[in-house]
Amino acid sequence: MKAPFLTGERVYIRAMVEDDKNHAVAWFDSEFPVNAVRAEKFMRDEIKETWAARRKYFVIVRTDSDNIIGGIKMKSWDMRSADLTIRMAPHLSQDAADGYKADALRLFVPWIRDEHEYMAQTIEIAADENQCIAAAEELDLYFGARLRGYLRRPGERIDLLVYQALNPAWETTGA
Amino acid sequence: MRNPVMIGDRVYLRPFEVDDAAILAEATYTETDTFMERGRELGEPMESEDWIRGLYEQHPGTQAKFAMCLRDNDLCIGLAGLEFVDLINGVAATGTRFHNPEYRNRGYGTEAKHLVLEYAFQRLHLERIVSFVFEPNARSSAALMKQGYRPAGRLKYEDIKDGRFQDTLVFDLLPEEWLAARDAWQREHSARDHAK
Numbered sequence: 001m002k003a004p005f006l007t008g009e010r011v012y013i014r015a016m017v018e019d020d021k022n023h024a025v026a027w028f029d030s031e032f033p034v035n036a037v038r039a040e041k042f043m044r045d046e047i048k049e050t051w052a053a054r055r056k057y058f059v060i061v062r063t064d065s066d067n068i069i070g071g072i073k074m075k076s077w078d079m080r081s082a083d084l085t086i087r088m089a090p091h092l093s094q095d096a097a098d099g100y101k102a103d104a105l106r107l108f109v110p111w112i113r114d115e116h117e118y119m120a121q122t123i124e125i126a127a128d129e130n131q132c133i134a135a136a137e138e139l140d141l142y143f144g145a146r147l148r149g150y151l152r153r154p155g156e157r158i159d160l161l162v163y164q165a166l167n168p169a170w171e172t173t174g175a
Numbered sequence: 176m177r178n179p180v181m182i183g184d185r186v187y188l189r190p191f192e193v194d195d196a197a198i199l200a201e202a203t204y205t206e207t208d209t210f211m212e213r214g215r216e217l218g219e220p221m222e223s224e225d226w227i228r229g230l231y232e233q234h235p236g237t238q239a240k241f242a243m244c245l246r247d248n249d250l251c252i253g254l255a256g257l258e259f260v261d262l263i264n265g266v267a268a269t270g271t272r273f274h275n276p277e278y279r280n281r282g283y284g285t286e287a288k289h290l291v292l293e294y295a296f297q298r299l300h301l302e303r304i305v306s307f308v309f310e311p312n313a314r315s316s317a318a319l320m321k322q323g324y325r326p327a328g329r330l331k332y333e334d335i336k337d338g339r340f341q342d343t344l345v346f347d348l349l350p351e352e353w354l355a356a357r358d359a360w361q362r363e364h365s366a367r368d369h370a371k
Contacts, residue, residue, distance in 0.1 A: 031263055081332060119340075120332045145328025145345040150303050152264045157302065162345070164331055 002063075006111060011103045013058050013072065016047060020059055020068065026089035027059050027071025060086075060104045069100055072108060081120040082112065094128070102135035109139055109165045119170045126151050127159040136163045177249055180241060181290040186283050188241035188255060188290050191230055195242055196223035198251050202274030210311045211272075213334050235262060239294065243271075243287040252278045255287045257295055265302040267295055271315075282364075288322055289357050296350045304348040311336045316344055323356030324348045 006013040020027065024039030034042075047057055054077060060070035069089045076082040086104060088097035105123065112118050123141070125132045136143075141163040149157030181188040200218035209215055230240055240256035253273040260267040271288055273279050295301045306324060308315045310333075324346035333343040 120330075122330060142331060143328075144330045147303065147305055147327055147345070147347050148325075148349065150264065150266055150305070150347070152302075162328065162330065166331055170332070 005115075006107050007063065008103050008107050010063055011060050011069070011100055011107070012063050013060055013104060013107055016043065016057050016059055018043070023059075023068040026068045026091075027057075027087055029071065029073060029085055029087040031090075058108070060088075060100060062100075070097075070104065072104065074112070076118075080118060081122070082118055083122045084108070085124075095131075098129045098131045101129065102131040105132060105135045106139065109141075113165045113167050117167060117169065118165075119167050121165040123163050123165065125161045125163060127161055128153070133161070136161075139165060142166050176246060177244070181294050182246070183286045183290050185246055186252075186287050186290070187244055187246055188287065188294070189244060191227045191240060191242045191254075193224055193227050195251055196220045196227055199223040199254075199274065205276065207276045210313075210336070211315070212309060213336060236260065239267075239299075241287075241291070243273075243283070245283075252283060253287070255284075255291045257291065257299075259305075260299070260301075262299070265300065266305065267299070267301055268305045268307065269295070270306070271318075284318065285322065285360060288318070289360065292322070292348070292353050292357070296353060302350065304353070306346045306348070308344045308346070309333055309336075310342045310344055316346075319346050321356065321360075322348070323352040325352065 001014055002012050003014065018040070021036045021039035021043060024034040024036065028034040028039060028042070046055060054075060056074045058072040058074070059068050060072065061068050069092060071087045073085040073087075074082050075085070086101050088101050092100065109121060109123070112121055122144070123136070125136060143161065144164050145162040147160040147162070150160035151158050176182065176187050176189070178189045179187040180190065197220050200220040200223050203216055203218035206215050230238070237260045238256065238258040239260060240254060240258070242251045243253040243255045244251050252275045253271065255271045256269070257267040258270055269288070269291060271284055271291070273284060292304065295304055305327070306319055308319065310329075325348070327345040327347045330343045330345060332340040334341065
């Protein structure tokens with residue numbers, strides 16, 4: 001199922017279905033292995049509320065192959081602001097993961113900001129995710145914070161950049 | 176002292192126990208400040224008990240919350256600890272809260288915070304600490320700066336206060352910055368003791 005408004009050239013974003021438990025390594029936000037039993041329990045525990053859920057989950061899928069290559073967790077207490085966590089499949093190269101994540105940001109952020117009218121979405125981007133940084137700039141995201149050396153990479157530490165997608169409609173009303 | 180994890184001159188840190196639930200709930204009734212969040216809440220002992228029961232279930236967990244207690248009489252005066260612990264990246268966020276306004280501005284919080292940071296950097300071997308403060312809570316921001324934290328940015332529209340949306344201030348801390356701040360605090364502390 002592809003929603004035209006969340007489908008791009010390389011990736012599309014969709015809600016989760018039960019079979020996604022068989023591809024949990026790609027979307028489950030952990031560096032430790034996750035099997036279908038654990039993933040199904042997680043899905044049954046987490047994806048049971050509807051419109052008022054505090055956490056919503058989506059998968060990122062390749063448009064050409066329908067392979068799941070990532071997941072999005074959207075955490076929101078108030079349906080006004082949200083924290084987005086994007087997980088990319090560990091089998092992807094860093095460059096490919098960066099590119100697909102950037103594509104997902106371009107689809108997802110405007111949908112939540114413009115159509116759902118969220119006031120703010122907070123997104124963390126590593127300082128070496130150059131394609132995501134470019135996407136953040138294209139989307140005119142607000143640069144909120146730089147956490148020095150917050151992420152570990154082999155042999156070094158790199159900064160974590162925190163961006164926010166702010167809804168201009170709220171800004172102009174003096175929010 | 177009861178089950179201590181970190182011990183300072185006047186305060187120590189220990190895990191919360193179920194019988195702390197009543198203190199946590201009662202403390203909300205004596206709160207005098209309204210600027211820390213949107214406003215004061217009234218605590219429920221059963222809710223606190225449920226929170227404590229789940230606090231240490233996960234090992235290794237993503238949080239390390241401690242009851243801040245006085246060495247003199249074991250009284251629990253607040254909460255200090257870590258959350259969002261990420262052992263892969265070696266990072267966590269700190270959070271501190273006094274339950275009892277009577278013990279504010281007497282140096283207990285600073286001492287407890289240095290114990291938490293010692294736990295973070297020297298027991299868990301974390302390499303970076305972050306903290307988030309609702310902007311109207313200027314007292315917490317000032318305390319963080321004294322403890323060595325540096326401003327890292329601001330996130331917009333955290334919550335409502337005084338009729339408008341206000342921001343969260345973000346701070347971060349490196350181990351060497353913490354050690355320098357703790358050395359300065361210890362020098363100040365011993366000079367004050369010497370003068371007495």
